[in-house]
Amino acid sequence: xxxxxxxxxxxxxxxxxxxxxxxxxxxxxxxxxxxxxxxxxxxxxxxxxxxxxxxxxxxxxxxxxxxxxxxxxxxxxxxxxxxxxxxxxxxxxxxxxxxxxxxxxxxxxxxxxxxxxxxxxxxxx
Numbered sequence: 615x616x617x618x619x620x621x622x623x624x625x626x627x628x629x630x631x632x633x634x635x636x637x638x639x640x641x642x643x644x645x646x647x648x649x650x651x652x653x654x655x656x657x658x659x660x661x662x663x664x665x666x667x668x669x670x671x672x673x674x675x676x677x678x679x680x681x682x683x684x685x686x687x688x689x690x691x692x693x694x695x696x697x698x699x700x701x702x703x704x705x706x707x708x709x710x711x712x713x714x715x716x717x718x719x720x721x722x723x724x725x726x727x728x729x730x731x732x733x734x735x736x737x738x739x
Contacts, residue, residue: 692727
């Protein structure tokens with residue numbers, strides 16, 4: 615199955631995220647992190663050095679429930695998509711959530727062409 619076909623099928627799958635769909639389209643695996651009720655489950659796969667740097671910084675600083683980092687430039691490190699869900703966003707506007715992420719990645723952003731940040735808050739318990 616081609617990466618493009620896999621991406622189209624992933625769009626119809628309710629569990630698929632934008633980052634995983636993009637990664638399927640590019641024929642790559644995104645760096646994923648999810649936290650379960652039993653503890654932390656690191657589902658990351660080996661990605662580019664840029665993905666790793668962004669992933670590590672956001673994990674350390676924001677302690678997300680979910681995190682996906684994808685190099686959307688095909689591996690050259692000029693564009694990234696970050697999907698992040700963390701309790702730290704509760705009560706913040708979408709703009710403030712994005713500003714929090716981009717302020718943490720200020721150094722990394724200087725070296726890239728662009729970044730797309732998709733923020734969310736975990737459902738209330």
